[in-house]
């Protein structure tokens with residue numbers, strides 16, 4: 052179905068970020084990202100919309116969309132399957148980007164398949180995800196000028212007709228001739244103003260770097276099995292991942308996964324707590340509208 056930008060504009064105008072289902076054009080929340088919120092907006096049921104309220108002005112938003120499209124193009128070139136998409140800039144107080152993406156079935160999301168497939172099938176799926184991630188790493192080796200990142204976590208893949216589809220494209224981190232193309236300050240725009248120095252100093256760089264390194268991408272994916280309550284898959288997944296690492300790479304160990312998970316849990320919990328505090332200050336103390344939509348309690 053054709054998406055009418057006027058309808059998206061109207062949606063943005065009537066959006067209630069605290070209670071999206073109570074917006075003028077009601078929306079259903081499909082998922083919470085780290086920096087975007089993902090909706091279904093009536094009547095476009097074949098699409099999901101990722102709302103990115105990160106931009107100070109139109110130029111920033113246009114620039115983002117250009118990078119986004121480049122990134123999607125490169126990922127496809129690397130052999131990764133992506134859903135159809137479309138982008139929109141909506142003017143509000145600032146400029147808001149909506150990335151529309153073909154809606155995938157809930158049952159096809161690998162995160163859900165983790166809990167419905169047999170152990171053997173699950174490990175096969177995980178192995179295939181490792182294989183997809185390696186395509187990106189191979190692409191990077193073969194293309195000296197372009198370096199692509201990928202957040203390979205299981206929650207970013209779907210299995211559609213036996214083909215893995217990657218859909219977490221709205222953080223387009225990639226380097227051209229060694230220069231990062233995504234402005235890290237954009238990521239910071241989703242965080243509390245008063246805390247930005249802390250985030251900048253302690254973990255922005257780390258989080259931005261980790262998705263360029265195949266070994267760290269694998270570690271990140273495996274450590275997340277804790278969050279998915281799939282501890283029993285961890286040891287086998289480590290073996291599978293190690294098979295895909297370059298010959299000279301140090302093998303991933305269980306100890307390393309456990310340590311990484313503790314650290315990562317701390318980072319994201321702090322991040323979310325700071326955002327909640329910021330929302331409280333914005334709404335209650337300063338009496339303004341808080342722009343972002345935050346998830347409820349995340350069980351880790």
Ligand SMILES: Nc1ncnc2c1ncn2[C@@H]1O[C@H](COP(=O)(O)OP(=O)(O)O)[C@@H](O)[C@H]1O
Pocket residue numbers: 081082083084085086087089099101134152153154155156160206207218219220221222
């Ligand atoms: N195309 C889609 N179809 C169905 N659900 C989606 C789609 N894209 C995202 N989601 C849901 O929203 C969640 C977050 O989306 P994602 O693009 O990974 O955002 P983020 O970059 O913020 O992690 C996903 O884990 C999934 O549950």
Ligand SMILES: [Mg+2]
Pocket residue numbers: 084206207219
């Ligand atoms: Mg994601």
